[in-house]
Amino acid sequence: MANTAQARKRARQAVQQNLHNSSLRSRLRTAVKSVRKAIDAGDKAAAAxxxxxxxxTIDSIADKKIIHKNKAARHKARLSAAIKSMAAAA
Structure with a gap:
């Protein structure tokens, strides 16, 4: 338990920040999932x-340091590769 006024305030702020960061991470996952769903549907133009x-969305969340920039780059690279490979499969 926080003993000082400063520690109590930081604990309150941490709760709010955690809620905000959680919503941003959720936005990231939703964005990635929507691209995956478009890829699975098979329409390359829509997926692009x-x-x-x-x-x-991915870049903005990485800029806010919710996820590491390398993780953002990895997500984008894998999604891009999946979209590019659709032409070869089609």
Whole structure:
């Protein structure tokens, strides 16, 4: 339990920050999932359009240091590769 006023305030702030960061991580997962769903549907143009929107979300969350920039790059690279491989499969 926090004993000082400063520690109590930091504990309150940590709760709020955790809720905010959780919602941002959820947005990231939703963006990645939407691209995966578009890829599974088989429409390359639609998948590319959804991916373009998701890139902005992924980058913005990485800029806020919710996830590491390398993890963001890895997500984008794998999604991009999956979209590019759709042409070879089709």
């Amino acid at each position: 359009a959804v991916f373009k929107d998701a890139q902005g």
